[in-house]
Amino acid sequence: MNEEYHRKVSEFKKKLKSYENYPKPGILFWDIFAALSDGPTCKLLQSIIMEVVKTKFPDVQAVIGLESRGFLFSFSLAAELGIGCIPARKKGKLPGEVISYKYDLEYGSDILEIQKDVIRPGLKCLIVDDLIATGGSITAAAKLLQSCGAQVVGCLVVMEIEAIKGKDNIPENIPVHSLIQL
Template identity: 75%
Template sequence: MEGDAEYEKKLAEFKSKLKSYPDFPKKGILFWDIFSAIADGPTSKLLQSLLLHVIREKFPQVEAVVGLESRGFLFSFSLAVELGIGSIPVRKKGKLPGEVISYKYDLEYGSDVLEIQKNSIRPGLKCLIVDDLIATGGSITAATNLLKSCGAEVIGCLVVMELKSLNGRRNIPDNIPVHSLVMFD
């Protein structure tokens, strides 16, 4: 489907459902909203089919879908169910019970910590990171490093939207394939 007329038609239909909000959450920011699209049942189903197609074409070896807090959770569970594999959350510090593995990373102003439950990862597990957006690439890079520290193999990243002007893709390790459904300048 990808690259052909039918795929491009479905992608254009999905993109037309996304809404943007200028000056949100602060002046000068143009916020692209995934919730405006997925509030509609047929659009949710369309997005699910686009994401599944990309996974089957580009990442068929996936053994677990890793959803990043919080909007990545919207996609990781339903994709994992459809594929018959596990769904693993990566969360902010203090949000997961049990034994966790943490990864601290720097932000523009300060730092943050991501965590994953230790018992959810086995060495060599082929993981696909899923999120709604690549902006600066910081959370995806941190999640990649966290998963690698657990012994997992990160086979790629799949996002719904990418903000090209922020160059976040260049911050993600070169050996990690990244696929974005929709790109905005």
């Protein structure tokens, strides 16, 4: 990415806030909502995300938004690209026939689901979320999509907590692009 891209990312990063000991002691929580409460910052982030997608994932056919903050980016990105937007949600939140994948977290386990009839074999999907920590939800979404015959062309996150090394837990054949490394 070019110098202008890095300038924009740096400008956006200044708008983020962090909270110590939230939601529990020992956790440093990075809050994207502080940045998104400002209209020009929303436009800035959208332009950064679009630049990344057009450069790194030009043939994407559907954007997969991970619950819940991934939804913030998936719809606007899909709408601007003129492609589908598909939510990946926690168990029991989607109607109709769903496919599920159970995965481990640093503090337990969870189940991610996608509506089965919205995924077709060969569909080129981009997974989006606000943050990568352990990589568990991204990996779960990728495995769900692949079990339906879809192709995961990559993953795009706004923030990456590098010390946790979650990117190392995502299958090597899935390129991951994080805008900001924390």
